[in-house]
Amino acid sequence: MVHPATPAWKWPAALAAALLAGALLDWLADGRVAAGVALVAVAEVVLLLTRSRHQIRTMMAATSPVSPLQHDRFMTRTRRIASSLRDLRSAASQLPDAVVLLDQQQQIRWFNHAAENLLGLRRPRDRGVRLHERMAPSDLAGWLQDGAREPLNDIAAPGQPGSQLHVSLLPFGRRQHLLLARDISHLNRLEQIRRDFVANVSHELRTPLTVIHGYLELIDPADVPGLAPVLDEMRAQSKRMGQIVEDLLTLSRLETQHDVADERVPMAALLATVRKEAEALSQGRHTITLESTAEADLLGSPKDLHSALSNLVSNAVRYTSTGGSIAIRWQRTPQGAVYSVSDTGFGIPATHLARLTERFYRVSSSRSRDSGGTGLGLSIVKHVLNLHQAQLQIQSTPGVGSTFACHFGKARLLAPGGSDDH
Numbered sequence: 001m002v003h004p005a006t007p008a009w010k011w012p013a014a015l016a017a018a019l020l021a022g023a024l025l026d027w028l029a030d031g032r033v034a035a036g037v038a039l040v041a042v043a044e045v046v047l048l049l050t051r052s053r054h055q056i057r058t059m060m061a062a063t064s065p066v067s068p069l070q071h072d073r074f075m076t077r078t079r080r081i082a083s084s085l086r087d088l089r090s091a092a093s094q095l096p097d098a099v100v101l102l103d104q105q106q107q108i109r110w111f112n113h114a115a116e117n118l119l120g121l122r123r124p125r126d127r128g129v130r131l132h133e134r135m136a137p138s139d140l141a142g143w144l145q146d147g148a149r150e151p152l153n154d155i156a157a158p159g160q161p162g163s164q165l166h167v168s169l170l171p172f173g174r175r176q177h178l179l180l181a182r183d184i185s186h187l188n189r190l191e192q193i194r195r196d197f198v199a200n201v202s203h204e205l206r207t208p209l210t211v212i213h214g215y216l217e218l219i220d221p222a223d224v225p226g227l228a229p230v231l232d233e234m235r236a237q238s239k240r241m242g243q244i245v246e247d248l249l250t251l252s253r254l255e256t257q258h259d260v261a262d263e264r265v266p267m268a269a270l271l272a273t274v275r276k277e278a279e280a281l282s283q284g285r286h287t288i289t290l291e292s293t294a295e296a297d298l299l300g301s302p303k304d305l306h307s308a309l310s311n312l313v314s315n316a317v318r319y320t321s322t323g324g325s326i327a328i329r330w331q332r333t334p335q336g337a338v339y340s341v342s343d344t345g346f347g348i349p350a351t352h353l354a355r356l357t358e359r360f361y362r363v364s365s366s367r368s369r370d371s372g373g374t375g376l377g378l379s380i381v382k383h384v385l386n387l388h389q390a391q392l393q394i395q396s397t398p399g400v401g402s403t404f405a406c407h408f409g410k411a412r413l414l415a416p417g418g419s420d421d422h
């Protein structure tokens with residue numbers, strides 16, 4: 001006789017139910033990790049139950065006699081399994097994010113209501129269809145076909161024109177996947193309002209500041225000797241405010257930009273300029289060296305790259321004591337080329353490194369202010385590098401010095417001079 005299937009579903013089901021409950025709460029609090037874990041658990045249970053259904057069918061078809069007691073127990077268990085499955089499915093189907101369960105062949109096995117709205121999936125039409133084929137032609141389809149290693153942000157929702165999605169693919173079980181898609185249109189709108197606000201405020205402040213600065217420049221300290229120190233301070237502060245406004249406007253522009261003009265940026269000339277600027281700022285207080293062996297020009301925005309590369313040099317000068325040295329390098333790497341600035345300055349404790357490129361983030365506010373910083377320099381550097389598909393790498397040891405390195409890919413390199421071979 002065939003024995004009733006052992007309740008292998010019981011523990012995963014209980015675990016999934018607990019995780020799902022946690023995830024639903026967590027979802028409300030905007031958590032992601034627990035929700036993902038719970039959904040994977042749900043998916044596991046759904047598959048387990050689907051597998052045990054086969055065993056149940058076999059048992060139902062068994063010809064050997066089953067005692068009434070065994071039959072009753074078996075029916076009770078079957079009802080419980082069915083009810084657990086219903087609960088889990090209905091909970092998952094009510095999630096605000098789209099959830100799609102994919103098998104080994106990337107075929108759709110199950111999806112919730114949000115997936116119908118956001119991804120345009122339809123039941124029963126799309127069951128068993130390969131998701132990337134259903135989504136083609138779209139960025140989402142391309143991403144799925146390329147292996148979907150990193151989450152995809154800001155893509156148009158196929159089922160809801162005007163909405164944007166954040167999509168991730170979680171592997172589980174035996175090469176199955178769970179696709180999660182979240183509607184981020186509301187977040188994007190808030191982000192846009194923030195950007196517009198900053199840009200508008202900066203723009204509005206620009207004119208009055210220019211006027212104030214202009215009048216301050218007109219006053220000769222010799223005419224008001226008693227106020228000379230005050231006048232100096234007012235000029236320095238109005239200049240600083242002007243610089244902050246300019247940097248905020250630059251950031252606003254960079255944030256709204258999605259690509260850059262592909263112009264040749266002659267590196268020999270740019271490196272010479274950056275070095276001259278460093279020497280002017282240092283006023284002979286540091287030893288500044290330049291080593292250029294990359295033999296490559298860059299492809300991108302000359303103005304923005306100049307701003308980013310000189311920002312790093314200006315920081316090196318401002319955060320290195322008199323007598324220190326600064327090395328500017330432009331070298332080849334297996335992946336492309338790297339522009340780096342090393343200094344023997346104050347250095348940065350490791351706990352600050354991850355946050356350095358945030359707006360107004362400073363390790364020491366007084367040191368930054370005293371050296372004329374706005375707190376926006378590295379933020380601008382990061383945005384400019386992003387637009388050039390380059391990465392910023394920071395290494396620093398407090399009391400020893402820092403190295404800020406910009407890694408450019410081969411696609412951004414040009415042979416110096418005329419020909420455009422990469």
Ligand code: ADP
Pocket residue numbers: 315316319343345346347348356361362363364368369372373374375376377378379402
């Ligand atoms: P700031 O205008 O304040 O220099 P940045 O965005 O350029 O703003 O830099 C952020 C912070 O990173 C600085 O305030 C400083 O604390 C730290 N920093 C940047 N470059 C260096 C460096 N070369 N050495 C030490 N600290 C640095």
